[in-house]
Amino acid sequence: MLEILKQSNNPEVCKPLVEAVIEKAKEFQRKFGRMPAFMEVCGSHTMSLARTGVKPCLKDEVNLISGPGCPVCVTDQRSIDAMIALAEGENRIICTFGDMMRVPGSNKTLLDSKIAGKDIRVLYSPVDAVKVAEDNPDKQVIFLGVGFETTIPILTLMVGEAEKRGIENFSIWMTTKLVEPVLRYLLDAGEVHLDGFLLPGHVSIVLGEESYQYLVDEYHISGVITGFETAELLFGIYKSIDLALKEETAIINNHPSIVSKTGNQVIQQWMDQYLIKCDEAWRGIGVIPNSGLDLKPEYDKYNAKKRFTVEVGEPRKTKCRCGEVIRGLITPNECPLFGKACNPMKPIGPCMVSAEGSCAAFYQYMRESF
C-alpha cells in the first residue's frame, strides 16, 4: 500500500499529469471560452489540493472551488454556541474531536472553557468517550457528534458500545450533516456555475458509487469519485474536464478498489438501526430539511439534546463570510477579514480553524506574498 501511495505522490508521475490536465483545460477554454469549474465537495480534498501544490499549479487553468464538505465549517453558529454552553454545565465531561476546540462561538471557544477549568477532552479515538464515561460514573460524559457520513458510523458504534456495557452516563450531542441534501441545495440555488463535482473517496466508501446517480439523472452534472493523493486528485480533475469537454454527464468511480457500487452495507445497516433523518441548520445556508441524522427515539437516553437543556441567545454577528466561502461564492481572500482580523491564531470563523477549512488551507498554503 505504501508503495502505491508513494507512486501517487511521485513527481515523475504527477508532473506529466499536471501537464496533461493543463492541456485538457486549455482545450476546454478554446472550446467554451472560459475555464472549467469544479467543486471539491470535501474539506480534505480542499486541504490536499492546496498542500500538495495542485491548486496553485492549476490556478490559471482550472477553477477549483471549495465546497461545503468541512464538518466544522458548516456547523451553524448557534450550534457552536450551544456546544460551548453545554460544556459550561456542572459535573460534565465534554469529549470532542480536536477540530472543535478553537472554533469561535459568539463569546468564547471550547478551549477558553477548558482553560477556565471545564473538563473538556480531545479524543483521538472517539469510542474512548465510552471508556471515559465508564471510568467516571459520577459524571455525565457528552461527545460532540459533528461530522459527515465518514464520521456518523463511529457515532453509532459508540452508542452500540455504551449499550453493550450498560453505561448510562454517556450521550452524544448530534449535529451531523449529509452530503446529498447540501449538494441538492447548491444546485437548486444555482448561485455557482459548475462543470462537475470532485466527490470524496471516504464518504463514497460508505455511500457507494450509485448513490450519486441523482446528480446525473436530475441535475445533468457529473461527479468523479476521487482519492486524496496527488496523482488521484490530478486524475480526477483530468477525468472531470474530459467529461465536460465531451459534454457528457456521468458518475465516474476513480477509486474502484475502495468504493463499491452500493457502498458499505454493514455501515449502512448500523446507521439504519440507530439513526433517523432530521432537519439541520447549516452555516450560511440555514435549515435544510432532512439534511442530518439524529438518534432514533428508542435511543433517547444516549441523545444529549434530549437529556440536557441548553439555552443560547442570538449568535453574535461578525463580518465573517464563511457562509459564502462554503457555498463556493467567494474565495477565502475575498473576505475582508481574511489574513487581517481573521488568522489561525485569532480565527473569526470556523473555516480558518478547521483542519479541513478553506480559509485555513488558503492561509497556510496559498498566500502569495513572495
Place this chain on the structure above:
Amino acid sequence: MDQFISLAHGDGGELSHRLIKEVFIEAFGDGNSALFDAASVDIPIGKIAVTTDSFVIKPIFFPGGSIGKLAVAGTVNDLAVSGAKPIYLTCGFVIEEGFSISELKKIVSDMASEARRTGVSIVAGDTKVVERGSADGVYINTTGIGIYEPNKGCSLEFEEGDAIIVSGTIGDHGIAVLAARGELGISSPVNSDCASLNTMLAEVLNSTSGVRIMRDPTRGGLATTLVEIAEDFHLTMKINELDLPVKEEVHGVCDLLGFDPLYLANEGKAILIVADQEKEKVIDILREFSEGQDAVVIGSIMGKRKGQLLLETPLGSKRLLTRLSGTMFPRIC
C-alpha cells in the same frame, strides 16, 4: 528508603537529606559540590554560555527516552547549537507527593548516564515536593553552563546559496510521545530521537569555519525554527518538500491525524546553515555519528531582506511556511 515521595521529603529535614544523598548524589556522584549552599566549580577564562529550560512531559517515560534523559539532552543541545561546549548542569526537581521513589531513581539514573555520556557534570540541584494533585508526577528544570572556545563558532554571516542541513528524520519525538500517551489507539514503532548532540556538533565546528548558525528544532518543529531564523536575520530561505527526511511511520500517523511533520517536536536533531562549498564536508561529518546518519541538505538561502521561509512542493509550486499557530489537534475525518 521509602517507596513514595511524601511532603516530608521536601521539608528540609532528615527525609530531604536522605533523598538528596541516596537518590541524587548517589547518581550524579559529585558529593563535594553538595557541601556548600552553592557549587564551587572551575570555569576556564573566556566567554561562557548559560541556558535554562524546564521539562514537563507526559508520559514521563517514552520509547527512546525519559524526562531525565530529555532534561540533560535538551539543555546540552541548547548550549551545543549555540556553539558552546557544555561543562556544567544544575537541576531543580518539582515532585508530586506520592511519586514513586523507584521511578525517581530511574529518572535520575537516566540523567546521570546522559550527563556522563556527554561529558557534563551535574553540580547543583534543588528538590521541592508539592501536594498530590498540584503537579503531574515530576517536573525538572536544568540550567547549563558552557564555554566558547576561541575561533570555533557560528559566524552568523549569511550568503545567498548557503545550504540548510537537518541532521536526521523529523517528527520522531512528537509522534513517539503522542503514541506513548496511549490516546491514539495505535502502537507506533517510532522511538523518540532524544539525544545529546554536543560531540557531533563540536566535531563540525572543529572541522570547518563555514557554519553560519545552528539551532535545535524542538517545540514548533523544523518549520517554526527556520521561520525564526529567516525573520531574525532577514533571509529568504527555501526548503524542498521532497528532500525532507520523514520516516514512513511518522508520515502514516500524520496522514491519519492531519498533523504536519514540519511542525512536530524533535529532541535530537540540529539544523545547520553552512556555506555552500562546505555542505558535503558537513554532511560527511554528521553521518559519522549515529545521531547524524540521516543528515541531508533540505534547502538553501535564496536571498536577504525578505525574512520568509518557502517550501517547494514536489510539483514545483512554492508556498509560504509560517510558525505553528496554536496546538495541533487531531481532525474529524
